[in-house]
Amino acid sequence: MTEGEHGDPFGDEFADALALANGTPPGRRPAGSGDRTPGGAAPGPYPVARAGSPRPGDDPAAGGTDRDRPAGPGDARDTAPARPGKRSTGRSGTPWRTARDIAEHAVHEPPGPGTAALADALGRTLAAPLTALTDLPSFDTSAMDGWAVSGPGPWRLDHAADDTGTAPDTGILAGHATTAALPDGHALPIATGARIPAGATAVLRSEHGEVLELPDGRARLYAPRPVPPGQDIRPRGQECRCGDHLLPAGTLVTPAILGLAAAAGYDELSVHPRPRVEVLVLGDELLRSGLPEGGRIRDALGPMLVPWLHALGAEAAPLRHLGDDADALHDALAGSTADVVLTTGGTASGPVDHVHPTLRRLGAELLVDGVAVRPGHPMLLARLAPRRHLVGLPGNPLAAVSGLLTLAEPLLRTLAARHPAAPYRVPLAAAVYGHPHDTRLVPVAYRDDDRHGLVAAPLHFHGPAMLRGIAAADAMAVVPPGGAEPGTEVELLELPWPAGWSAGWPTPDTSYDPAAPSGGAA
Ligand SMILES: Nc1nc2c(c(=O)[nH]1)N[C@H]1C(S)=C(S)[C@@H](COP(=O)(O)OP(=O)(O)OC[C@H]3O[C@@H](n4cnc5c(N)ncnc54)[C@H](O)[C@@H]3O)O[C@H]1N2
Numbered sequence: 001m002t003e004g005e006h007g008d009p010f011g012d013e014f015a016d017a018l019a020l021a022n023g024t025p026p027g028r029r030p031a032g033s034g035d036r037t038p039g040g041a042a043p044g045p046y047p048v049a050r051a052g053s054p055r056p057g058d059d060p061a062a063g064g065t066d067r068d069r070p071a072g073p074g075d076a077r078d079t080a081p082a083r084p085g086k087r088s089t090g091r092s093g094t095p096w097r098t099a100r101d102i103a104e105h106a107v108h109e110p111p112g113p114g115t116a117a118l119a120d121a122l123g124r125t126l127a128a129p130l131t132a133l134t135d136l137p138s139f140d141t142s143a144m145d146g147w148a149v150s151g152p153g154p155w156r157l158d159h160a161a162d163d164t165g166t167a168p169d170t171g172i173l174a175g176h177a178t179t180a181a182l183p184d185g186h187a188l189p190i191a192t193g194a195r196i197p198a199g200a201t202a203v204l205r206s207e208h209g210e211v212l213e214l215p216d217g218r219a220r221l222y223a224p225r226p227v228p229p230g231q232d233i234r235p236r237g238q239e240c241r242c243g244d245h246l247l248p249a250g251t252l253v254t255p256a257i258l259g260l261a262a263a264a265g266y267d268e269l270s271v272h273p274r275p276r277v278e279v280l281v282l283g284d285e286l287l288r289s290g291l292p293e294g295g296r297i298r299d300a301l302g303p304m305l306v307p308w309l310h311a312l313g314a315e316a317a318p319l320r321h322l323g324d325d326a327d328a329l330h331d332a333l334a335g336s337t338a339d340v341v342l343t344t345g346g347t348a349s350g351p352v353d354h355v356h357p358t359l360r361r362l363g364a365e366l367l368v369d370g371v372a373v374r375p376g377h378p379m380l381l382a383r384l385a386p387r388r389h390l391v392g393l394p395g396n397p398l399a400a401v402s403g404l405l406t407l408a409e410p411l412l413r414t415l416a417a418r419h420p421a422a423p424y425r426v427p428l429a430a431a432v433y434g435h436p437h438d439t440r441l442v443p444v445a446y447r448d449d450d451r452h453g454l455v456a457a458p459l460h461f462h463g464p465a466m467l468r469g470i471a472a473a474d475a476m477a478v479v480p481p482g483g484a485e486p487g488t489e490v491e492l493l494e495l496p497w498p499a500g501w502s503a504g505w506p507t508p509d510t511s512y513d514p515a516a517p518s519g520g521a522a
């Protein structure tokens with residue numbers, strides 16, 4: 001990929017638009033902001049804090065105001081543990097990695113395992129090793145359509161006398177079995193998957209043999225080349241023997257594993273239960289359908305969170321919209337039996353931000369109260385009761401995604417007994433500016449680059465209130481304090497859908513041409 005294909009994902013047009021939105025004349029960016037293009041990451045401290053001009057792609061709430069200025073000397077932001085009871089002000093917070101660690105270890109072990117029918121085991125974790133209940137294949141099997149032959153050719157061609165007597169002319173079919181042994185010098189038609197008769201030494205493929213009718217009415221089968229013994233026979237137990245260890249406990253059940261388990265004789269599996277999650281969407285301003293109007297906006301989190309939770313292996317109760325009603329929130333939390341309650345919004349200190357007061361009212365234990373991550377720093381994790389937790393996601397939609405990945409994912413992973421994804425790092429296709437102290441999570445799309453191979457292209461529209469970037473993303477890049485230059489390998493947080501989701505799509509910042517016949521760039 002060339003630089004020109006994507007341009008600067010944090011390009012000046014965004015700076016201009018957002019500078020205007022923030023009341024700053026466009027084009028008057030602070031010193032150092034001009035070298036954000038590939039080859040020159042913005043050096044030094046967080047430019048917004050320096051000059052009051054937000055970075056393009058963010059909105060002004062992204063951290064450009066006084067509340068987000070870097071803390072002064074002596075601030076314990078990077079080392080301070082969670083301080084239960086202390087409200088997040090935007091100036092401190094549990095370090096991002098520590099917060100993930102706390103969430104991962106908030107419960108010591110997953111709930112006890114149970115059994116689930118195969119269809120219900122998908123996405124759950126094996127609680128016991130998968131051990132073959134049969135040999136695979138369970139009998140010597142023909143790998144091809146053709147003839148079962150005994151000894152060297154030519155062969156006298158027989159009709160099959162199968163155990164059902166239903167298909168003598170078609171030979172031995174899959175699912176049938178022969179009763180008679182095949183004598184030396186004889187052959188029988190056989191289908192792929194059929195059981196090899198006793199006495200057969202090989203299978204001759206249909207396209208490799210020639211049948212000649214003899215004057216006496218009998219038929220002979222000829223092969224142009226000798227047929228080695230065992231050819232095109234899958235021997236019993238080739239894949240596994242009964243009792244063989246196929247997969248360890250702790251394996252995530254995928255569609256392929258359901259197939260293997262069925263082949264190996266399972267009707268049900270020993271798996272860990274899915275964590276049960278309840279999602280409470282807070283905010284009087286939220287509409288559940290139609291267009292935004294009268295200062296009210298659509299709920300973007302409800303439709304997103306439930307399927308996302310499913311992808312994380314959780315079971316979600318029907319979504320509840322509670323408005324900004326403190327008593328309704330209290331009653332919902334007091335009455336919930338879910339392993340995890342996710343709230344959206346209400347985590348900050350506005351007049352109707354009821355999450356903290358309600359947690360105090362319930363006597364909940366705050367394990368994480370604010371995280372040093374952008375966006376999403378007001379996120380929180382609380383223990384409502386032993387083994388029942390609440391993750392408070394900030395209301396801004398990308399901040400909520402950040403909270404989901406930072407706190408909910410590790411907690412649900414432990415509850416579901418899933419293993420963490422293998423950490424992987426990919427070079428950045430372009431510079432990403434950094435916060436001076438906090439980690440940033442930035443949506444990226446995978447691209448193929450001539451020099452680096454797979455690269456992560458940072459996406460526009462990564463402001464805390466925006467979902468356009470994450471909707472086009474393959475992953476979230478973990479950008480360390482201070483930012484990262486092009487080519488820097490950054491850790492990526494996987495999204496729970498296939499990597500390469502966007503592969504082959506037009507580059508997200510490719511301009512959309514509504515006049516094109518397809519309705520846009522193909
Ligand atoms: N004085 C301070 N104010 C704020 C701070 C702060 O540190 N001090 N932090 C800011 C940050 S950062 C964020 S993020 C938000 C978090 O606010 P809340 O969690 O209390 O969320 P709300 O105020 O309810 O909503 C924020 C924003 O998001 C919109 N929203 C809420 N829910 C949804 C939804 N389901 N779908 C779409 N949009 C939603 C809501 O309308 C607001 O615009 O606080 C800052 N303030």
Ligand code: MOO
Nearest residue numbers: 375376377399464
């Ligand atoms: O602005 Mo907040 O950072 O969206 O979490």
